[in-house]
Structure formats: C-alpha cells, structure tokens
Amino acid sequence: MVLNPVISKLSGKLVVLASASPRRLEILRNAGLRFEVVPSWFKETLDKRLFKSPQEYAVETAKQKALEVARRMPFKHLKTPDIVIGADTIVTVDGLILEKPVDKDDAYRMLSRLSGKEHSVFTGVAIVLCHEKEKIDYQLIDFYEETKVKFADLSEDMLWEYINSGEPMDKAGGYGIQALGGMLVEFVHGDFLNVVGFPLNHFCKQLDLIYNRCPFSSDEESASVELHHNTSEMLKQEFGVLRSWLKKYFRGYSTVKTLGYISHFVFVFITFPTLLQALFTASKMGVFDLLQRKPGLDAAQVAQEIKAAVKGTEGLLGACVSLGLLQSKEKFYKNTDLATRYLWSDSPFSLHGYIQHCNETLWPLFSHLESAVREGTNQHERAFGKKANDLFQDTYYNNQSVKLRFMNAMHSIAKVTGKAVATAFDLSSYKTACDLGGCTGAIAYELTKAHPEMSVTVFDLPEVVEMSEHFHPSHTDNRVSFVAGDFFKDELPKADLYILARILHDWPDEKVHILLKKIGDACTPGCAVLLAETMLDGQTAYSALQGLNMLAQTEGMERTESQYADLLSKHGFGDTRVVRTMNFLDAFLAVKM
Numbered sequence: 001m002v003l004n005p006v007i008s009k010l011s012g013k014l015v016v017l018a019s020a021s022p023r024r025l026e027i028l029r030n031a032g033l034r035f036e037v038v039p040s041w042f043k044e045t046l047d048k049r050l051f052k053s054p055q056e057y058a059v060e061t062a063k064q065k066a067l068e069v070a071r072r073m074p075f076k077h078l079k080t081p082d083i084v085i086g087a088d089t090i091v092t093v094d095g096l097i098l099e100k101p102v103d104k105d106d107a108y109r110m111l112s113r114l115s116g117k118e119h120s121v122f123t124g125v126a127i128v129l130c131h132e133k134e135k136i137d138y139q140l141i142d143f144y145e146e147t148k149v150k151f152a153d154l155s156e157d158m159l160w161e162y163i164n165s166g167e168p169m170d171k172a173g174g175y176g177i178q179a180l181g182g183m184l185v186e187f188v189h190g191d192f193l194n195v196v197g198f199p200l201n202h203f204c205k206q207l208d209l210i211y212n213r214c215p216f217s218s219d220e221e222s223a224s225v226e227l228h229h230n231t232s233e234m235l236k237q238e239f240g241v242l243r244s245w246l247k248k249y250f251r252g253y254s255t256v257k258t259l260g261y262i263s264h265f266v267f268v269f270i271t272f273p274t275l276l277q278a279l280f281t282a283s284k285m286g287v288f289d290l291l292q293r294k295p296g297l298d299a300a301q302v303a304q305e306i307k308a309a310v311k312g313t314e315g316l317l318g319a320c321v322s323l324g325l326l327q328s329k330e331k332f333y334k335n336t337d338l339a340t341r342y343l344w345s346d347s348p349f350s351l352h353g354y355i356q357h358c359n360e361t362l363w364p365l366f367s368h369l370e371s372a373v374r375e376g377t378n379q380h381e382r383a384f385g386k387k388a389n390d391l392f393q394d395t396y397y398n399n400q401s402v403k404l405r406f407m408n409a410m411h412s413i414a415k416v417t418g419k420a421v422a423t424a425f426d427l428s429s430y431k432t433a434c435d436l437g438g439c440t441g442a443i444a445y446e447l448t449k450a451h452p453e454m455s456v457t458v459f460d461l462p463e464v465v466e467m468s469e470h471f472h473p474s475h476t477d478n479r480v481s482f483v484a485g486d487f488f489k490d491e492l493p494k495a496d497l498y499i500l501a502r503i504l505h506d507w508p509d510e511k512v513h514i515l516l517k518k519i520g521d522a523c524t525p526g527c528a529v530l531l532a533e534t535m536l537d538g539q540t541a542y543s544a545l546q547g548l549n550m551l552a553q554t555e556g557m558e559r560t561e562s563q564y565a566d567l568l569s570k571h572g573f574g575d576t577r578v579v580r581t582m583n584f585l586d587a588f589l590a591v592k593m
C-alpha cells in the first residue's frame with residue numbers, strides 16, 4: 001500500500017538515492033518508494049563563503065551529490081537512471097554551518113554551541129530527472145526545508161556521555177534527534193523527518209508537481225524539459241487557482257497533433273488574452289453567481305438572466321466549459337468544483353473581487369505596459385486619465401464603487417493567503433499585533449484564529465475603516481479592533497508585532513523608510529515586523545509578473561528578501577526569517593534588536 005499516490009507514479013522507473021545515509025534510506029523505504037542506493041562520491045567541500053545563505057549551500061551540495069551519481073551511472077553501472085535523489089543536511093547556529101563532526105572534540109564544540117539555544121536544520125534536496133534520447137538530458141529540481149530545534153541546557157556530564165555513545169559522529173550538528181539525541185531536544189518546529197535527513201512531505205509535493213501538475217506531461221509532447229519544469233513550477237506555486245483551469249486548457253489540446261512543432265506553451269501565450277477575457281466577462285456578468293444559485297440552466301435561460309444575446313451567451317458558456325470553469329450536460333450548465341470554490345462571490349475563498357480588480361484596473365494598466373517599461377512609472381494617467389500622486393487617495397478611495405471593488409480584491413487575496421501568513425512562524429510570544437493597512441481585517445481574523453492569546457488592531461485610512469464592517473465574518477471576534485489613521489502621518493497603535501501585508505511593495509524606498517522609522521520608534525527590543533510580500537528571489541513567473549504589475553500600478557516595486565532585510569536593518573530590525581508559503585505571498589519576520 002502506498003499512502004501518497006504520487007509515490008506510485010515512480011513504480012517502473014529506475015529511482016536512485018544518491019546517499020549513504022541509512023536514515024534517508026529508511027524514510028524513503030517506509031514511504032513505499034522502490035529505489036537503488038548509489039552513494040555519491042562528491043566531496044562536501046564547497047566554499048561556504050560563496051553562498052548567500054546556509055540553505056543555498058545545502059541545496060548546492062545536494063545538487064552536486066545527485067548530479068555526480070546521475071553522470072556516473074551510465075558509464076560505471078551501464079544504466080541510466082530515471083531519477084536521482086540527492087540530499088544534504090546541515091545545522092546552523094550563530095551564523096555558523098555545522099556538518100558532521102570530525103572527532104569527539106569537534107562534536108563537543110558543536111553540541112556546546114547548541115546547548116540551551118534554538119537552531120535551524122536545513123536539508124537541501126535535489127531531484128535529477130534523466131531523459132535519454134540521443135544524449136542524456138538532465139533536468140534539475142531542487143528545494144530545501146527548514147526545521148527549528150531548541151536544545152535544553154546540557155551539562156558537561158551529559159555532553160560527554162552523549163559523545164561517548166558514538167551517536168554524534170555521522171550526523172550533522174553532532175546529534176541524532178531520532179535516537180539518544182531526542183533527549184536533548186526541548187521542541188521542534190517544522191518537519192521532524194527533515195531533521196533526520198529527508199523532508200518527505202515537501203519531497204512528495206515536488207513529485208506531485210512534476211508528475212501530476214505538469215500540463216505537458218504526455219510523453220509525445222515536444223516542448224523542452226526546461227519548459228516543463230518552469231511551467232509546472234509556475235502553475236503550482238504561483239497561479240494557484242489558475243493552474244487548474246490552465247491544466248484543463250492544455251489537456252484539451254494535448255491530443256491536437258495539427259499544432260505540429262508549435263508547442264502548446266507558445267499557443268497558450270498567443271491565446272492568453274482571450275482566455276482571460278472569457279473568465280473576466282463571465283465573472284463580471286454574474287454567470288458563476290447565477291449558476292451557483294440556479295444550477296442546471298440552459299444557454300437561453302442564462303442569457304435571459306444576465307441580459308445578453310443567446311448567441312453570445314452560448315459562446316461564453318462554451319469557452320467556460322473548455323476552461324474547466326463550467327460543466328455542461330445535455331446543454332444544461334453548472335459550476336465546476338473550481339468555480340464553486342473560487343469564482344462565485346459568496347464563497348469563503350472567493351477570488352471574485354480580485355478578478356474584478358484585474359479586469360477593471362490591472363488590464364487597462366497592462367495595456368500600457370510598453371510605456372511603463374519605457375518610462376519606469378505607473379500608467380494611471382494613460383489608462384484612466386488621472387495622475388496618481390497618492391495611489392490610494394487619488395485612484396482607489398475617491399470613488400465609492402472603485403473603493404469597494406479594491407477592498408473586495410484585497411479581501412479576496414487576504415482570505416486565500418491569510419492562514420499561510422498567520423501560521424508561517426511561531427508568534428506565540430506576541431500578544432498584541434497591529435496590522436498596518438489591514439483593510440478589511442481578513443488577515444487579523446486569521447491571526448486571532450491561529451493565536452488564541454493575540455489581539456490585533458487593524459489600522460487603516462478612515463475611508464477604509466468606515467466600510468470594513470461589510471467584510472467582517474459572521475462570528476466576529478472582539479480581539480480584532482479597527483483604528484482609523486494614516487500610517488505615514490499619525491501615531492501608530494502600540495503593539496508587540498507590526499504586520500505589513502502587501503504594503504511595502506506599494507511604495508518607493510523613501511516612503512518605506514518613513515514608515516519603517518515610525519515602526520522602529522514604536523518598537524522595543526524583541527518586538528517584530530511580519531511582512532507578507534511576494535519575494536522576487538525565485539524569479540518565478542508569478543513573482544516576476546507581480547514585479548511588472550507593481551511597475552504599471554504603483555510607485556513601488558516587488559523586492560528580494562535581502563532588499564527587505566536591508567531596509568529593515570536601517571531601523572534596527574534583524575534576525576530575519578523567511579517562509580515560502582507556496583501561496584501568493586511569502587512571509588518574512590524581523591525582530592527589533
């Protein structure tokens with residue numbers, strides 16, 4: 001029995017574990033994976049100073065381990081594996097990377113450093129997919145997982161007894177959490193198996209990406225391997241809901257051979273505007289709301305209800321069926337599960353507001369992308385005939401319906417991302433939080449749900465606060481309160497934790513500094529700032545396109561992790577941590593030093 005269906009996708013393939021670690025072997029065997037073990041000969045001697053972060057070092061070492069085996073096997077073993085898996089586990093504390101101790105004294109140095117402190121365990125994983133045609137092509141997928149581990153205070157006797165047990169010697173950081181070393185540990189945050197040497201859950205998610213989510217997964221597809229990977233990454237990590245219907249869209253075409261050598265990827269780019277407009281139009285005309293209330297209408301009935309021509313409605317409904325947004329049976333239509341979850345306006349995870357915002361605001365701005373690129377500025381004046389000196393006051397909040405649409409859009413995204421942001425870190429030590437620019441309070445409610453002892457003040461402009469009650473959940477929580485004010489001008493409410501969710505990306509550095517200075521001044525040491533932003537580091541499709549979005553729409557920009565760390569460090573914040581939530585937004589925590 002294989003619990004995770006994606007593991008069964010590997011049956012019949014030659015899977016190789018490029019590791020001598022008995023723990024990795026056991027974790028993968030227990031998961032039902034069948035594989036051969038070919039330990040890597042790669043010497044773990046990369047220069048650590050060349051890496052920006054410890055995790056990059058672990059990932060690079062994992063890559064080199066896996067690639068060495070993938071390249072060696074066709075010659076030394078006379079067979080080409082389908083998949084090679086490599087991994088590298090490191091422990092980091094006080095800015096140092098700890099690998100396996102070389103002797104007992106080294107183990108002593110490592111363990112005494114860990115005593116009484118929290119440290120991070122990173123495992124970098126590399127999956128090499130080998131494709132053999134005339135020559136062998138290698139496709140590389142890598143990722144890492146971080147787990148936090150807190151050690152108890154260790155006495156000298158305990159340390160030496162543990163070292164003399166022999167257990168530390170073949171383990172990163174000099175301990176094995178799965179055996180005697182477990183007695184040294186006070187708590188673990190994150191994937192336990194990641195500490196033992198292999199992040200099984202994250203690995204299965206990656207396999208799922210590779211084998212289940214790739215729209216071009218049919219064998220005859222001619223698009224390049226590189227394209228497969230980028231596209232599947234893009235679909236999985238970034239486009240969230242869009243991925244499902246894109247997948248259907250591609251599947252619909254995967255049997256069309258007449259496209260010849262034009263890959264489906266190129267094809268979808270050319271037709272993308274029509275695809276988006278079908279979604280925008282059906283959403284704007286209320287098709288999904290109607291079919292949620294009255295499933296099973298035919299095209300003529302839908303046309304009557306949405307006040308449109310029957311011919312046009314038939315075309316629109318047909319397009320929605322082809323995109324997997326609607327189902328039709330004997331000419332009667334209803335929403336698919338996807339539309340029920342995300343597209344009708346009252347669904348708890350509705351993206352309706354955001355779709356409207358994309359249609360009414362982003363689309364016109366993007367039609368002037370060329371000017372935005374040439375001038376390096378937002379395009380409100382060209383798109384809407386009005387200069388946006390202050391993005392919010394001049395564009396979104398000076399008209400009631402535009403304001404409501406914008407708040408709906410922000411609410412949509414916050415509901416879909418709020419939980420991931422609220423639970424990205426252990427925030428149990430923060431009892432009071434202030435969500436600056438927290439709009440409808442969607443993230444604040446997620447925070448109080450996730451942290452029973454926390455109360456959250458949502459601080460936003462008076463014109464936003466006055467309308468926020470339209471968005472309150474039915475079970476309101478008296479730990480969430482709203483305060484009206486301008487975070488650039490007014491005094492900030494007192495809090496241990498300040499939240500900035502998609503705020504800094506709206507502003508240029510000068511304005512970011514004004515805001516961070518105010519937060520820095522309001523914070524005492526130990527207080528923190530939690531950012532929720534799309535980090536540019538991965539240069540994934542979503543983050544790169546978000547970068548363009550900010551260019552066309554705002555005075556600000558999307559930034560990298562280190563740019564945020566840099567901005568915050570100028571105001572006394574450090575000890576930064578980032579969690580990639582696999583949702584639209586990444587979470588970033590920095591503590592006032």
Ligand SMILES: Cc1cn([C@H]2C[C@H](O)[C@@H](COP(=O)(O)OP(=O)(O)OP(=O)(O)O)O2)c(=O)[nH]c1=O
Binds near residue numbers: 176177
């Ligand atoms: C922190 C910790 C590490 N470890 C182990 C996992 C890894 O096997 C080892 C870290 O060394 P690695 O260099 O990651 O792996 P390895 O040398 O064992 O195997 P290979 O290089 O061939 O892949 O530490 C534990 O078993 N328990 C723990 O609690």
